[in-house]
Amino acid sequence: MKRRTKMLVTGLALLLSQAAHASGADLVWWTMNWNEQKAKDYAAEFMKENPGINVRVEANVAGGLQSRILVALQSGSTPDLIDVQNGANVPLAETGKLEPLRDRLTAAGVKFDDILPASLDTATYNGQLYGLPFQAEAHALIYNKGAFKEAGLDPEKPPQTWAEFVDAAKKLTGKNSKGQQVYGYGVSGGGADQPGNALFRSLPFMWMNGGGILGPDNKEVIINSPASVEGVKLYVDLFTTYKVSPPSTLENDSNALRRLFQVGNVAMIPGATSDIERIRAAAPDIELGVGPLPHPEGKDPAVILGGWNFIIPKDAPNKDAAIKLAAFMSKPERQAVYTTTFPAAMSGLNDKRFADPIMDAHKEMLEYARPQPTIPQWGQIGQIYYNHLQEALLQSSTVQEAMDAAATEIKTLLSQ
Amino acid sequence: MKDSRRTLLISLPVAILVIVAVFPFLWMAVSAFKPLSQLYTIPPQWLPDPPTLANFKNVLFESNIPRYFVNSLIISIGSTFLALVFAVFAAYGFARFDFRGRSAALAFVLIGQLLPTATVIVPLYIVLNYLGLINTYLGLILVYLILTLPLSVWMLTGYFRGIPKELEDAAIIDGASQLGVLFRISLPLVTPGIIAVTLYSFVATWNEFVFALSFATEKEMKTLPIGLAEFSTEFDTDWGAVMAASFVMTLPIALIFLVMQRMFVSGLMSGATKG
Amino acid sequence: MTLRNISPGVWFILPTMLLLAALIVYPMLSTAELSVTDANGAFSGMRNFNVAISAPSTRLILFNTAYYVIGSVVFQLLLGILAGILLNQHFAGRSLVRSLMLIPWVVPGIVAAMTWAWMFHTDYGIINYMLMQVGIISEPIGWLTNPNTVMPALIAVNAWKMFPFVAVMVLAGLQSVPEELYEAVRVDGASFWHEIWHIMLPQLRPVLVSITLLLTIWALDGITIIYSITGGGPANRSMIFPIQIYVQAFEYFEFNRAAALSVLYFLFISVIIVLYMRVFAAQEKD
Numbered sequence: 001m002k003r004r005t006k007m008l009v010t011g012l013a014l015l016l017s018q019a020a021h022a023s024g025a026d027l028v029w030w031t032m033n034w035n036e037q038k039a040k041d042y043a044a045e046f047m048k049e050n051p052g053i054n055v056r057v058e059a060n061v062a063g064g065l066q067s068r069i070l071v072a073l074q075s076g077s078t079p080d081l082i083d084v085q086n087g088a089n090v091p092l093a094e095t096g097k098l099e100p101l102r103d104r105l106t107a108a109g110v111k112f113d114d115i116l117p118a119s120l121d122t123a124t125y126n127g128q129l130y131g132l133p134f135q136a137e138a139h140a141l142i143y144n145k146g147a148f149k150e151a152g153l154d155p156e157k158p159p160q161t162w163a164e165f166v167d168a169a170k171k172l173t174g175k176n177s178k179g180q181q182v183y184g185y186g187v188s189g190g191g192a193d194q195p196g197n198a199l200f201r202s203l204p205f206m207w208m209n210g211g212g213i214l215g216p217d218n219k220e221v222i223i224n225s226p227a228s229v230e231g232v233k234l235y236v237d238l239f240t241t242y243k244v245s246p247p248s249t250l251e252n253d254s255n256a257l258r259r260l261f262q263v264g265n266v267a268m269i270p271g272a273t274s275d276i277e278r279i280r281a282a283a284p285d286i287e288l289g290v291g292p293l294p295h296p297e298g299k300d301p302a303v304i305l306g307g308w309n310f311i312i313p314k315d316a317p318n319k320d321a322a323i324k325l326a327a328f329m330s331k332p333e334r335q336a337v338y339t340t341t342f343p344a345a346m347s348g349l350n351d352k353r354f355a356d357p358i359m360d361a362h363k364e365m366l367e368y369a370r371p372q373p374t375i376p377q378w379g380q381i382g383q384i385y386y387n388h389l390q391e392a393l394l395q396s397s398t399v400q401e402a403m404d405a406a407a408t409e410i411k412t413l414l415s416q
Numbered sequence: 417m418k419d420s421r422r423t424l425l426i427s428l429p430v431a432i433l434v435i436v437a438v439f440p441f442l443w444m445a446v447s448a449f450k451p452l453s454q455l456y457t458i459p460p461q462w463l464p465d466p467p468t469l470a471n472f473k474n475v476l477f478e479s480n481i482p483r484y485f486v487n488s489l490i491i492s493i494g495s496t497f498l499a500l501v502f503a504v505f506a507a508y509g510f511a512r513f514d515f516r517g518r519s520a521a522l523a524f525v526l527i528g529q530l531l532p533t534a535t536v537i538v539p540l541y542i543v544l545n546y547l548g549l550i551n552t553y554l555g556l557i558l559v560y561l562i563l564t565l566p567l568s569v570w571m572l573t574g575y576f577r578g579i580p581k582e583l584e585d586a587a588i589i590d591g592a593s594q595l596g597v598l599f600r601i602s603l604p605l606v607t608p609g610i611i612a613v614t615l616y617s618f619v620a621t622w623n624e625f626v627f628a629l630s631f632a633t634e635k636e637m638k639t640l641p642i643g644l645a646e647f648s649t650e651f652d653t654d655w656g657a658v659m660a661a662s663f664v665m666t667l668p669i670a671l672i673f674l675v676m677q678r679m680f681v682s683g684l685m686s687g688a689t690k691g
Numbered sequence: 692m693t694l695r696n697i698s699p700g701v702w703f704i705l706p707t708m709l710l711l712a713a714l715i716v717y718p719m720l721s722t723a724e725l726s727v728t729d730a731n732g733a734f735s736g737m738r739n740f741n742v743a744i745s746a747p748s749t750r751l752i753l754f755n756t757a758y759y760v761i762g763s764v765v766f767q768l769l770l771g772i773l774a775g776i777l778l779n780q781h782f783a784g785r786s787l788v789r790s791l792m793l794i795p796w797v798v799p800g801i802v803a804a805m806t807w808a809w810m811f812h813t814d815y816g817i818i819n820y821m822l823m824q825v826g827i828i829s830e831p832i833g834w835l836t837n838p839n840t841v842m843p844a845l846i847a848v849n850a851w852k853m854f855p856f857v858a859v860m861v862l863a864g865l866q867s868v869p870e871e872l873y874e875a876v877r878v879d880g881a882s883f884w885h886e887i888w889h890i891m892l893p894q895l896r897p898v899l900v901s902i903t904l905l906l907t908i909w910a911l912d913g914i915t916i917i918y919s920i921t922g923g924g925p926a927n928r929s930m931i932f933p934i935q936i937y938v939q940a941f942e943y944f945e946f947n948r949a950a951a952l953s954v955l956y957f958l959f960i961s962v963i964i965v966l967y968m969r970v971f972a973a974q975e976k977d
Contacts, residue, residue: 030633034649061645063801064629067537067941071630074946075541077550091944095730180458190836192808194922248813250836250925255652256812259456265814274651282452340650379943387748390926394838409747416742422883426780433774434791437855440806441794443817460817506707513700521704523964528715529908530960531722534937535953538946539718562714567905569707571860574897578867594699605867612863615793616856623799625915641799653805662802669797674790 026056027318027325028079030069033059035083038338046328053321073097078313080322086122086133086307087196087372093123093130094376099312099319101326102129108327111345115330118305119344121371131309132326133344134335138303138369139200139270140361141294142279145287147267150176158291162234165294169244172267184244186266187235189393191253195386199372200304201270202389205231207302207370208295213385213410218373221410223385224403233399236392250393262286272306273341273362290361292368305369307344342366377413384409441666448472448659455655471660480635481661484643487553487632488622491639494557496617499564503613507572508598512584525569528562533626536562544631551634559627564617571616575609576602611676619669640665722957725950739951743939748927756931758842759849759917760910766850767906768899771857776891778858779865789862796855800915807848808920811835835921838928845929848916853909857902864898865891900971904964911960932956 031039036059043055058079060068066088072078073095084092092098106112112120116136123131145155151171159165169184176182188197206212211228214221222228239245246252246260258275260266262283269275276288295301310329312322329335335343336351342362343349349363372378388406392399447455449467475481510522528536540559541550549555579602587597603610625641632638644661647654729735778789795803810817811834819831834844872890881889892899914934917923923930936956940949 032650033646058633059635059646061629061642062648062650063645064626064941067534067626068629070941070944071538071541074538075545077541077545095944190921190924192805192919192922194924246814247831247833248815248836250833251808251812251921258652260814262453263456263458263815265458272651278652282455284453376944383938383942387924387926390924394836394925396838396926423782425883426777426782429773430777430782430788433770433777434788436851437792437795440803440810440851441798443810444798444802444806456815458815459820460815502707502710506704509700509703513698513703515698515700518700519968521708523961523968524708525711526904526908526964527719528711529905529912530957530964531715531718532912532933532936532953532956533914534933534940535722535725535950536715536718539721540714542721543714543717558714561710565707565711570901570905571898574901575863575867577897578864578894608863608866612859615859619797623797625799625801641801644799644802658802658805662799665799666794666797670790670793673793674786677786677789 025318026054027081027321029055029057029322029325030060030079030082031057032065032083033061034340035059035338042329042334042338043325046325049328050321050324053318053324055321055325070095073313073315076315078315078317080312080316080318081325082311082313083134083308084131084311086119086131086305086309087378089123089131089309089311090125090374091376091379092311093125093128097314098130099314099316100128100130101132101312101323104323105129105132105327105330108323110327110330114332114345114347116305116344116346116366116369118369118371119307119309121374122305122307123309123311125374131311132330133307133309134329135339135341136305136307136344136366136369137272137274137341138305138362138365139204139272139293140303140365141268141291142261142271142275143268143289143291144261144264145289147172147176147182147264148289150182151267155287155289158289159294160292161297162294163297166234166238166242166244169238169268170242173242173244176264180264182264183246183260183266184242184268185238186252186257186260186269187239187245187249187393188252188254188257189239189390190250191256193253193255195382197254198386198389199382200306202232202235203372204293204301204303205235207231208293208299210299213381214373214375218375219414221407221414223410224400224407229400229403232389232392232403236389236399239393240395250390273359276358288358290358292361292364301365301368303365303369305366305371307341308339309344380413381410384413444659445663448656448663450656452656471656472664474654474657475660475664479643479657479661480638480646481640481643481664483635484638484640485664487637488639490553491556491560492618492621494553495560495564495621496614498557499561499568499617500610500614502561503565503568503572504598504603504610506569507576508602510569510573511576512581522570522573526566529566537626537630540627541630550631551637553637555631556628556637556639559631560617560621560624563620563624567616567620568613571613572606572609575606579605615669615673615676622665622669722950722953725947726954727951729947735947739947740955743948743951743955748930751927752930752932752935755842755927755929756911756933759846759929759931760907762842762846763849763853763910764903764906766846767853767857768903770850770854771902772861772892772895772899774854774858775861775865776887778862792858793855795851796853796859798852800852801919803852804848804916804919807851807916808835811844811920836925838925841921841925841929845917845920848920849910849913852916853906857906860898860902861895864895868894904967907963908960911956 029039029043036057039057043057047053047055069082069084115133119133119136123129123133141158143158148155153168153171159168172182172184174182188201206228209227209231211222211225211231213223239249246266257266257269258278261269262279270293279286279288293301293303310326312319316322330345332343332345332348335345336348336353385406388402391397392402446463448471450464451468454461454464544550544555584597584601587601623641628639628642644658647657726739727734727736774792813819813831813833813836822828834840868890873886876885912933914937917929917931918934921929923934936949936952939945939952
């Protein structure tokens, strides 16, 4: 009786541990779940061109992505090629677990002069290139033309300057002819996808005004300089003083803002081209307009560059093949298909997928896009800034006080 | 007269509790039948008009959920069963014997729960990788024992203690072995406790996300919570599908419990008569 | 010294102890090592601890953590015991009600959190809508944005999520209360309250002692609800210790600091457990 149980247990264990085991010779490519099919198609094409290499595609999910990559990097048993958001590229490089790529990719035929320079900056750390950008995007101002008409604004003329923007937001705010409450602009001040959402929407206000969180060399802290504070103050005032942002501002991440836009509750939101697609799917009745982000009179717009890069871990078992695959995917026509927004290789923008004129403002904003500061502490700096931004939105301190406090904390952090 | 007061005393709070417990789930369930344009409205819309089955079709026929359902089932059953076997012996040992280091050992059982998930995950990955158990059912089943064993041991210890020692002593005087007492006398008496602990282990493993995310990277091994995350893209979440999938994940457990109810009422009386 | 001198209890617990040791000893040692080294593996003494503790928000976060844990455990226990006792009574549809009551616990944590965030939303949430329809409030309440309501709201979600677990455990405990005990007091015409106070709760004691400790540990390690509803905001008003550890490790990539925080956390809970077991063991002997 006892022996039979024992055999059963051993047998079961054997069976369970046998299941689904991959051979170490396969090149493993971690793509994202929304790109899984495209990645598989390209992998098949790649294997046809390179008969000796077997590519296995595994799909990651956005939730917990960084932790999953980090667990693999830290433990030393890694995949060979990984898709990462460009904001995570430098912090991952800083762990020392990524392979420098510039020379080997150049040798493999990658044309770096076609890739958006700001995108390459997101992958550069200590003068070395640790990633190959394949997707680039920037926000533009998405607005509801119907609401513009209701408010007596010209729907073909989105606000250009800050003054026009505040004016338009005020006019848009109020009850519309159906008795529905409308707010002019959606400030992102809370929710789950933070601090990223608030940073992407508020940092440009500082940048356009000549300010920022860190100075050009990423060493000086300028978050409480007059130019920066003025920019943040406008962002905060939209909610606290002008009251053109909805009461839920402190719990709205980008998803919540888009939902409010879709039901006509908010008339202007910043967003990427992918937001246009989603709004059209959920609220086909809304007539969409898109313009560049408004800027201070006489100054240029600015915006954070978003996007994705390929990285190759230092411990990857099939580095040479991974380089080949990355070079294969760097071709503009492939990026044009693989991206969910714009390709990082600029000639890929000529693809007919990007011909719709509604994307023009987004293409224009790409020219003003800057990478987030590429220093390893950036994640923490963003969180510190975000906490104090929320203090200002809660009106528990003035914008100046909040940014002063943030500056002190950031300085301490940088000196550690 | 007194009976009707008692009925009211019971049914009113029961009704309130049921509403509190179920309302968010109903809100989820209703949303699963809504098309995208009706999910977020101001004011909120109570019922879908017209209801759509598109979300369920998506979940059942176009997503990985069915495959992950099977994986989750294997892993949850495996882990629950293993935890139960180990825990019954350990709990009986803790409840019925006094030995040196007993308290320390009982505290040690909890140790796996005392380190935050964030810090154990990398070393656990290294352990599993060393054993060749990444991307295997057995790997996740073992790791889940860290979640399920401590509770199972502690709760069953409590339930075993609740049994009058005299019952067991009588059997031992009759010449039964220690194991015989455990299986023939004590175990039947704690059936409700076993069911409660089984339910706990099953639910805990069924819904676990972080370990599954890190230790099962291939489609053949992924579990349902990962499947839920797959309805999200970089910028959006398909809420209708998530709600429909959650519905599919939640209902089976509630149904199983409904069926298991009969075992739940055994208790001391039936056990005592057998003894 | 022969094997026979060893208490049979040791043999009963040995397999579990070995299994847990195999799984957890390496992670523990590795965490301890990380906590006293820097990113390059060089010994750094107490530096990680100092940096981790000196963050300006530490006091607020400690307060929030205590608030969240105590609030959650108290309401989980109250609701759970109440539900367990009620579900043990005889009434029509009892099996169905028992199953329905399980639902909050069975719903995947992330989905429950997102659903509550949605229901609590100031502008499109169903809770404000209902309250305004009934006329209880005239203006929408910012449940998750007001520093005074955010913690109670999150505690409510956590209590909702875990009270069915307590109910099931209590229900199982009540099954082993001999019917004669009830009959004895009913002959004397004792009230329902009397039954609860003098029969059910004393009988449930060992079970409740374990549950309370486990709930405390889980509340201390449970990040899903807060992390996916507010992310600790607004302005750290709902930030708790375990989220801080997760963020240090996986968003700031500061594994050493996260390890230092974990060691502190581990010591803290260990003290709680030891104290708890002392008190519990002392009472047991009375």
